[in-house]
Amino acid sequence: MKGRPELYTSYAQDMAFLNTRPKRAWSLGLVVLALLVPFLITDDLLQLLATGFVAAIGAIGLNIVTGYAGQVSLGHAFFLAIGAYTGAALSGSETGRVIGFGITSLPIWLLASGLVAAFFGVLVAPVAVRLRGLYLAIVTLGLVFLGEHVFREWTSLTGGPGVGRPAAIPELFGVRLDRDNAVFTAAQQLYLVMFVLLVIFGVLARNLVRSRVGRAFAAVRDRDLAASVIGVDLTKYKVLAFAVSSFYAGVAGALLFVINGFFDPGSFSLLLSVQYIAMVLIGGAGTISGAIMGALFITLLPRITRELPAVLPFISGDATGAVTVFQVEAVLYGVLIIVFLIVEPRGLFGIWVRVRNYWRTWPFSY
């Protein structure tokens, strides 16, 4: 059907993964751009982007349970921590100070991290079946504090507060990805691996949410009474949403510190959960691409605020002084969430939709 790109002649075309020509063009363009980037920018920016890609996997996870299934979870930091410690313990070497099993193959510990986190997600899920809204948020908030305490005390796993332990060791087909080699630098390799993983997990999540399961999540979120009356098992889908979400969190947690190589239990505080909530809300609740946009935005935000002291002299660049950049960052998360909720509840994705609709009919506004 040349020249009539929006004329579908089969349901398969209509329901395809990328069902319009602009979607295909944009996706291809973004992938090509992302693959070129490592050869264009410096290693420290690559590390930041790679961290953003990992955060995006975690944000997709939170978006599945909160954005799609409508179960507010403040416990995402807990599931990230489960993944991080599973990955680190499985792949790390036994040092006497911290435990390790020496399984350095990335696919193995990555899958294991996801599964262990998903297991804990399933354990927590029955609470979500009983509670909703703020009450669920409070219970999942409790998880974060519970986790913080356990990880602080369990020093043979975590290395203890302020000390920490090495993160998971990324090895793929016998190649250590966190070391420079003849072709690529460590940052380039990690960037590319994280990008590929984001594409894989992004595509899988997108498939899930456009399937029978994703529609059932949305039904549970919008009207649980109607959902059950048309045959959706509320309990089953709430548990499933938590399991999938925690799996993604586990995967993201295991990868999150690979780039820096070291982490301590203090990383998994309430602030981390809030950052992920911010990613979902700023990016756009209930969309996969929104979660990715939000994650990149929040990850790149500190980089921008670090430049503030040069422009605004009353903000200090270190921990001393009346107003520090760290305080400014914390305030910014809150302010941005509020601004987006009021001005554009569909988040960055919503802004993108508006831009798209404007150009679709340009130069006619209707």
Next chain:
Amino acid sequence: MSVLQVTDVRLAFDGVIAVDGVSFEVGEGELFAIIGPNGAGKTSIFNVLSGVYRPQQGTVRFAGQDLIGMRPHRIAALGMARTFQNIELFSHLTVVDNLMLGRHNHMNYGALSAFFWLGKARNEELKNRSAVEDVIDFLELEQWRRFPVGLLPYGVQKRVELGRALAMEPRLLLLDEPVAGMNVEETEDMARFVLDVREELNIPMIMVEHDMGLVMDLADRVMVMDFGRPIRTGTPAEVQEDPDVIRAYLGEQHRSVAS
């Protein structure tokens, strides 16, 4: 051979008796109407049938099983579909997605195959999309297909809700005030669709409705409720003549006028 048998159902919320002593049967292909003043317990009967409320007493037999105590999604899987008095659609989703949700139980694949959208999952989705298009065709919803239902006019939303119930391929359809709040034209459209469902799909229906003209024109049999109790069940003509019914609707002093 009756599709549904309700025997002596009693539902109370603490001291408040919502429904008491309700018994009726719905036959193959029958359109059974329940009427009564506000608060007579009509919607409560629907909530008992679809498993939202659990009655203290009585039995409900449907598809060879007793429904009392069964969770709503299990009852839906047996083939009971309903619409709601106040529209209960998933307002952020498109018409197609709402109808696809109606086919939730007709799709037979799990979360793992959903991740990959290949083979079985893809086939099931396409097959059911095709079935959804039949419903869209049946209810003349083609032009609204891609709209989020929250943006549609009220009358169309009511039609989408009927469509979601029909997409379930039900063995019994419960319609809770299908024309409430509609203008004359919308009401006639809906009446036509209800007749189409009976003529072409031959699905038995129970309809709760306040529009007397519509009930008397469409229904095979009518049950009149008042204060949670059935006061008369019969054909529309019989019910209209019944002095108790007239008293419940018009009050004591009008009795002489009516008779």
